[in-house]
Amino acid sequence: MNLASALATITPLTALLFLVASWLSIGALGLVQPNRIGWVARTLFPLGALVALAVAAMGAMSLLPGFAVQRAVLALGLPNMPFHVRLDALSGFFLLLLGSAGAGISIFAAGYFRQGEGTAPGLLCLQYHVFLASMAMVVLADDAYLFMVAWETMALSSYFLVVTQHRIPEIRRAGFLYLLMAHVGALGILLSFGVLQGGSWQMTFDAMRAAQLTPAWASAAFALALFGFGAKAGLVPLHVWLPEAHPAAPSPVSAMMSALMLKIGVYGLLRVSWDLLHAGPWWWGLLTLGLGLGTALYGAIFAAVQTDMKRLLAYSSIENIGLIFAGMGLALLCRSFDMRLLAALALAATLIHAFNHAFFKSLLFLVTGSVMHATGERSLGKLGGLIRYMPWVAALALIGSLAIAGLPPLNGFVSEWLLLQAFLQTPRIPHAFLNMIVPLGAALVALTAALAGYVMVKFYGVVFLGQPRERALEHAHDAGWLERLGLAWLALGCILIGMFPQAALDVVGRITLQLVGTAVRRGPSPWWMTPVTSSQTSYSGLWLWVGLLLAIGATFALVRRIYHGRVRRTPPWDCGYPWQTPRMQDSSEGFGQPVRHLFGPVFRMQRELPAPSDSKPHYHVQVQEHLWHRLYLPLARLVQRTAERVTILQGGRLSTYLLYSFMTLILLLVWVL
Amino acid sequence: MPPVNLSTQVVQMLAGALLLISFAMLAERRSRRLLILLIWQGVVLVASTVIVAASAGLTHLYFSAALTLLLKVCVLPLVLFRLMRKLGIERDNEPLVNVPTLMLVGLGLVIFAFGLAQPASALATTVLRKTLGIAIAVILLSFLMILARRKAFTQVIGFLSLENGLFFAATTTTYGMPMVVELGMALDLLVAVFIFGIFFFHIREQFDSLDLDQLESLKED
Numbered sequence: 074m075n076l077a078s079a080l081a082t083i084t085p086l087t088a089l090l091f092l093v094a095s096w097l098s099i100g101a102l103g104l105v106q107p108n109r110i111g112w113v114a115r116t117l118f119p120l121g122a123l124v125a126l127a128v129a130a131m132g133a134m135s136l137l138p139g140f141a142v143q144r145a146v147l148a149l150g151l152p153n154m155p156f157h158v159r160l161d162a163l164s165g166f167f168l169l170l171l172g173s174a175g176a177g178i179s180i181f182a183a184g185y186f187r188q189g190e191g192t193a194p195g196l197l198c199l200q201y202h203v204f205l206a207s208m209a210m211v212v213l214a215d216d217a218y219l220f221m222v223a224w225e226t227m228a229l230s231s232y233f234l235v236v237t238q239h240r241i242p243e244i245r246r247a248g249f250l251y252l253l254m255a256h257v258g259a260l261g262i263l264l265s266f267g268v269l270q271g272g273s274w275q276m277t278f279d280a281m282r283a284a285q286l287t288p289a290w291a292s293a294a295f296a297l298a299l300f301g302f303g304a305k306a307g308l309v310p311l312h313v314w315l316p317e318a319h320p321a322a323p324s325p326v327s328a329m330m331s332a333l334m335l336k337i338g339v340y341g342l343l344r345v346s347w348d349l350l351h352a353g354p355w356w357w358g359l360l361t362l363g364l365g366l367g368t369a370l371y372g373a374i375f376a377a378v379q380t381d382m383k384r385l386l387a388y389s390s391i392e393n394i395g396l397i398f399a400g401m402g403l404a405l406l407c408r409s410f411d412m413r414l415l416a417a418l419a420l421a422a423t424l425i426h427a428f429n430h431a432f433f434k435s436l437l438f439l440v441t442g443s444v445m446h447a448t449g450e451r452s453l454g455k456l457g458g459l460i461r462y463m464p465w466v467a468a469l470a471l472i473g474s475l476a477i478a479g480l481p482p483l484n485g486f487v488s489e490w491l492l493l494q495a496f497l498q499t500p501r502i503p504h505a506f507l508n509m510i511v512p513l514g515a516a517l518v519a520l521t522a523a524l525a526g527y528v529m530v531k532f533y534g535v536v537f538l539g540q541p542r543e544r545a546l547e548h549a550h551d552a553g554w555l556e557r558l559g560l561a562w563l564a565l566g567c568i569l570i571g572m573f574p575q576a577a578l579d580v581v582g583r584i585t586l587q588l589v590g591t592a593v594r595r596g597p598s599p600w601w602m603t604p605v606t607s608s609q610t611s612y613s614g615l616w617l618w619v620g621l622l623l624a625i626g627a628t629f630a631l632v633r634r635i636y637h638g639r640v641r642r643t644p645p646w647d648c649g650y651p652w653q654t655p656r657m658q659d660s661s662e663g664f665g666q667p668v669r670h671l672f673g674p675v676f677r678m679q680r681e682l683p684a685p686s687d688s689k690p691h692y693h694v695q696v697q698e699h700l701w702h703r704l705y706l707p708l709a710r711l712v713q714r715t716a717e718r719v720t721i722l723q724g725g726r727l728s729t730y731l732l733y734s735f736m737t738l739i740l741l742l743v744w745v746l
Numbered sequence: 747m748p749p750v751n752l753s754t755q756v757v758q759m760l761a762g763a764l765l766l767i768s769f770a771m772l773a774e775r776r777s778r779r780l781l782i783l784l785i786w787q788g789v790v791l792v793a794s795t796v797i798v799a800a801s802a803g804l805t806h807l808y809f810s811a812a813l814t815l816l817l818k819v820c821v822l823p824l825v826l827f828r829l830m831r832k833l834g835i836e837r838d839n840e841p842l843v844n845v846p847t848l849m850l851v852g853l854g855l856v857i858f859a860f861g862l863a864q865p866a867s868a869l870a871t872t873v874l875r876k877t878l879g880i881a882i883a884v885i886l887l888s889f890l891m892i893l894a895r896r897k898a899f900t901q902v903i904g905f906l907s908l909e910n911g912l913f914f915a916a917t918t919t920t921y922g923m924p925m926v927v928e929l930g931m932a933l934d935l936l937v938a939v940f941i942f943g944i945f946f947f948h949i950r951e952q953f954d955s956l957d958l959d960q961l962e963s964l965k966e967d
Contacts (some may be wrong), residue, residue, distance in 0.1 A: 725962040731893045738889070742862055 085131045086143040086160040089168065089213060092128050093206045096121060100202030107195025114186050117198050119555075121205070122179035128209060129172025135165025136583045144215060151218075157277050159215035162583040163348065166424060167212045167340045173566065174332050174431040175205055181439045181559025182325035184552070185446070191238035204230040204329065208337050216277040217266035224262065224341075228255040228305075231334060234326040235318050247317035254314040258304030262341065265297035269349055281349045291350055295357050298345040299364075306338030308398060309368040310700050312391050316375075319387035320451070324442025327383060331390045332435035336427050339397055346405060347420075347588040355504065358406025359511075365402050366517045369395025373524035374675055377531065377668040378696050380453050380661050382441050385532055386434065389477065392525060393430045397423050399514065400492050403499070406511065408589065410502055417585035418593050418604055419495040424581040426488035429476065429570060433485060436473035436563040437532075440466055443556055444536060447549040453532075453661035458541040462549040467537045469560040474533040476567040478526040482617050484570035487577065487602075489522055490612060494604055524668070531664045540655035572614045575602040662694060669696070677702060753801035757918070760794040761880040764914060765856070768887040771907060772852055772894070773845050777835055780903050781826055787910050788818035795917050807922050814913065817932050822906065822939055826899075829943050835899055835956060848894055852887055859883035877918040884911030898949055898956045902942045909935060 099121050106112045134140065140162070147156040182201070186194055207230060210223035232255070236248035270276060271284030286294065304311040319327045346357070372392030379385035400423030407416035443466045444459065445451055460467040476483035496515035502508040541547055552560070570577050575595040582592030596603025596611065603611040647653060669676065677697040683690035722733075767787045774780045792815045799807030863879035888908035892901045909931075916923045923931075946956060953960035 725964065727958045727961055728893055728896065731889075735889050735893055739858070739886075742858075746862055746865070 084143055085134045085165075086145055086158065086213075089128065089131045089160065089209065090145070090147075090158065092124050092131065093209050093213075095124050096202045096206040096209070099124065100199040100206075103195040103198030103202075105195070107193040110187065110194055113194040113198045114183050115555075118179050118183035118186075118201075121202055122176045122183070125172045125176035125179055125205070127172070129169050129176065132165045132168030132170075132172055135160050136162055136169065136580050138583070140165075140583075147219075154218055154276070156219040157215035157279075158210075158213045158219070159278070160213060162587045163340070163343060164212045166428075166581065166584050167336065168209060170336060170428050170431050171205070171208055171212070171333055174435050174563065175329070177432075177559045177562040177566070178325050178328050178332070178435050178439065179559075180562060181328075181442070181556050184555030184559070185325055185439075185442055186323070191236075191240065192233075197234070197237060200230050200233045201326075201329075204234060204334075208333055211337050212340060215279070217263075217270070217281075218276045221259070221263060221266070225259060227334065227337065228252070228259065231326070231330055235322045235330075237323050237326070238321075244321040247314075247321040251314040251318040254304050254311065258301045258311070261297045261301030261304065263301075265294050265301060265345065268294040268297065269345070278344075278349060286350075288354065291353055292357070295346060295350060295353060298342055299361065302338045302342040302345070303364070303398075304338075305341070306335045306398070307368075307391050307394050308364055309371045309391065309395070310704060312368070312372075313698070313701065313705060315391055316384050316387040319390070319438075320381055320383035324383075324438055324445065327386075328435035328438035328442075331387070331438055332431040335390060335394055336431055339394070339401070339423075339427055342398075342401065343588075346401075347408075352408050352411075353405075355406055355409040355507065358402050358404070358409055359507070360402070361405055362399055362402030362511070362514060365395045365398030365400070366514055366521075367395070368392070369399060369521040370517060370524075371395070371675075373521045373528065374668060374672050375696075375698070376528045377524060378665040378676065380665075381451055382444070382453055382456075382532065382536065383438070383451060385453070385528065386437055386441065389437075389525065389528060390430075390434055392521060393426070393434065393477075396489070396492065396518065396521065397427050397430070399518065400426065400495070403492075403495055403511070403514070404589075406502070406507070407499075410504065412502070413589055413591045414593065415495060415498050415501070417582075417589045417591050418491065418498070420585050420589060421578060421581045421593050421604075422488050422491035422495055424584060425484075425491060425570075425574075425577050428577070429484040429488050429567070432563050432566040432570070433473045433476040433483075436560060436567065437470065437477065439556070439560055439563070440470040440473065443552040443560075444549075447552070448546055450543070450546075453535045455543050456536045456541075456546065457539045457543075457655065457658065458537070458546065459549060460537040462541075462547065463537075463551045465551050465557050466560065469557075469564045470533060470537065472564040472567055474529040476571070478529040479522045480526070482571050482614065482621055484567045484574075487571060487574040487612070487614065489518065491578075491604060493518055494610060498605065527668070531661060535659075535661045535664065539658045542655050542658065572618055574612065574614050575599070578602060578604070662692075675699070751801075753797050757794050757797050757801075758877060760790050760797070761877040761914070761918070763790050764794075764884055764910075765880050765887075768884050768891075768907065768911075769849070769852060771903070772848055772887060772891050777830060777897070777899055777903075780900060781823060781830065784826075784903050784906060785819055785823050787907060788814065788823075791910055791914060792819065794914070795922075798917055798921065802921055804921055806925055807917065809925065810917070810922050810928050813928065813932055817936065818906070818910065821936070825939055825943065826903070829946060830899065833899070833946060833950065833956065835897070848890070852890060855886040855890060856883040859886055878915060881911055881915035881918060884908075884914060887911075896958050898942075898946055898958055901958070902939070906935070906939075 099117050103113050103117055135143075142159065142161045144157065144159045147158060150156045186197060192200075204227060207223045207226035211220060211227060214220035214223055232248055232252045235251055236244055238244050239248075266276070266281070268286070268290055269281040269284065271281070271286050271290070273280045273284055275281075299308075300311070307315045319331060322330065346353075369392050372388045372390070372395055376385050376388035376392060379388060400419050404416045404419035404423060407413075407419060441451070443463065444456065447463060447466075448456065448459070450456055472483065476485040479485040479489045493515055496512060496518060499511040499514075500508050502511060551557075578593060578595050582594075586592045593604050595601075600615055601611045601613045669678070677699050679693075679695045679697075681691070681693040683692060764787060767783055767790065771780060771783050771787075774783060792811050795807055795811040795814060799805070799811060859882035860879040863882055885908055888904050888911055891907065892904035895901050895904065913931075922928065949958075949961075950956055
């Protein structure tokens with residue numbers, strides 16, 4: 074009786090707080106026996122995955138129709154400054170993303186982490202679960218104080234996860250770069266909150282919603298938030314930490330950072346620009362849109378020329394973040410012209426793409442983890458033909474690759490299609506130049522999607538198809554069952570969203586209803602998704618699946634019937650050159666060469682070509698970013714020079730230092746006089 | 747002019763003595779005598795606190811006086827004497843600037859302190875507000891002393907004298923701080939002196955001297 078009444082008082086919000094606490098305690102339990110892999114990996118990580126599933130379920134509950142916003146004030150924090158938490162559709166959606174993708178990653182991690190790789194497993198378990206819990210708290214926070222505390226916890230815990238193998242100097246360097254960018258970004262966010270409180274000196278989000286800012290201050294707050302959250306999400310030119318930190322981290326950590334943490338950055342900007350700020354001038358949208366499209370193209374081009382599979386995926390993350398920001402920018406643009414339905418469509422595309430990216434990108438990062446464990450190799454130039462040795466991983470990686478390339482029956486297509494639909498409606502924008510310029514964004518989105526397809530052909534083809542490029546690859550083994558389970562969970566997500574896109578549209582409709590005031594309807598038929606009008610365009614994932622399966626089945630049956638009994642096995646034509654070795658296959662450099670040639674000025678290349686007479690030819694190419702040499706290194710030199718000037722103050726004499734304090738005291742006293 | 751009673755006069759005289767001791771400390775070259783001057787400063791402080799307590803009828807000030815007596819007149823000097831003997835530094839040490847210049851700078855500071863105290867002491871409610879200037883002067887002179895010395899040991903004495911000035915300012919303007927704060931400060935002081943003692947040994951071990959100019963070699967280029 075008592076238990077029943079007690080259970081009845083549990084709301085999704087209190088349940089979520091309890092779940093966050095259980096993540097923290099699972100992490101702490103890792104320290105009990107930090108070096109026993111059976112305890113940490115096989116017991117604690119699956120428990121964490123269960124908690125993640127529960128978080129996803131609670132997040133999903135907040136997306137049900139008829140859910141009212143829940144708030145609570147925690148008895149934590151500073152005196153007179155308690156923590157406020159709030160669960161609404163937007164935070165619920167990101168919790169659903171965090172929990173459902175996080176569950177797959179945790180299951181994979183249970184099979185992945187092994188003894189003796191840098192940080193002790195128990196400590197890793199603590200950092201991992203603190204990371205998850207802090208991300209959930211960022212999403213639940215309803216005041217700037219808790220938000221920043223959780224945000225910085227997230228940055229720090231992920232930093233320690235990145236430098237798991239801290240004995241390697243490059244990894245420490247990558248970690249430092251990440252920490253630096255995270256802190257610069259956090260500074261922007263903090264300043265943005267400082268502007269947003271609008272003179273009320275209240276740090277709750279409610280006060281910020283009520284604050285009336287002048288247009289100039291509102292723009293300043295938006296620009297600071299775009300900078301801060303953009304640095305976390307990986308918006309060009311603030312993306313430099315991504316291609317360094319992702320390859321440095323263990324694969325489940327790269328998957329979490331790319332799939333979940335970047336989305337938390339997206340969440341932050343959504344929260345500030347749609348919830349805390351009122352509708353702003355159109356250039357907010359245009360700026361975000363421009364930066365997003367530039368980032369998307371930049372990421373796709375650089376991904377095409379990478380030779381390290383994790384760096385390739387990191388640039389691909391930059392590309393996807395660019396698409397997400399482009400959708401957000403388009404939605405902001407439409408909001409400033411009060412085109413509600415179009416804003417809702419663009420925002421829906423953005424949110425669904427964020428969700429999709431969480432699934433397929435974590436799937437692919439985890440695949441690289443399995444490949445690395447099986448072969449010990451990260452460079453594309455030394456892999457190949459793994460489909461024969463790792464059939465499970467190869468099949469699941471194929472699903473992820475198809476999804477990320479935006480091919481129809483899977484989820485990647487749904488969001489990119491919705492985004493393109495939104496772009497195709499932009500000629501209706503009532504502004505003389507914007508209605509001509511913005512539709513061009515559709516062309517850029519299409520180009521990016523095509524390049525993403527190219528990148529994925531390269532990734533999958535070089536790693537899994539063809540012949541093994543090294544002899545050692547023949548000893549590669551498939552992933553264990555826990556790893557397979559994690560990968561299969563994520564692949565299932567890709568398939569289901571691709572199959573039922575109208576359900577995803579319904580779910581994000583709850584958020585657009587909250588933020589924009591209207592939602593895109595799925596259309597009259599339950600099986601079809603018709604976001605605009607049925608005379609223009611419709612899409613049905615399920616029917617496409619049925620059609621594809623029927624076509625494949627029919628082809629298979631026909632081929633079997635017609636060719637049955639007439640199978641002849643023979644070596645393929647060898648072009649008249651019988652001594653072929655696996656090293657003659659198209660390499661990853663070779664595959665990327667057209668893009669490197671086409672977009673030559675974008676790269677900073679250092680090439681060493683062998684002389685024609687060289688008996689042992691050696692080819693070397695290094696592709697770098699201009700940004701690094703034109704922006705970051707001069708900036709670093711400037712900081713260094715300024716610091717050297719300031720060091721003059723630090724003379725080393727104790728009495729000089731004392732004199733500084735004495736003079737400061739006297740000056741302050743004179744000042745009060 | 748309001749009538750001035752005896753206790754106020756005595757306190758003002760003690761305040762003058764405090765200032766005098768501060769000047770004496772500024773000019774004193776020997777560590778041993780410096781320490782004795784610090785004890786005298788403590789004694790004067792205790793006496794003034796007791797008189798303030800008696801004239802204002804505040805019992806908690808008696809406790810602070812007892813605490814000061816125990817800590818600043820007995821425990822800390824004892825610790826410092828033992829340290830001095832162990833370190834073997836009862837020999838001379840010289841100030842950075844020559845003494846007349848130091849005295850002149852000190853005079854300037856006293857004038858500045860009195861100027862500073864004028865508007866502030868107008869706000870003070872106690873009968874002893876005129877002593878605020880002296881308290882600030884003691885603080886500034888102690889700071890000057892820390893600044894002018896190069897031996898770690900004398901700097902610690904300067905630090906303790908600075909704390910005495912702060913305590914005096916508190917008793918004369920607002921009848922002392924809350925007991926909790928005072929206890930906390932006393933404990934801090936005790937801990938600080940112990941830590942200083944440890945550092946003395948470390949510094950001497952590293953540089954074979956307590957001369958802090960040696961620390962300059964720690965700077966990275």
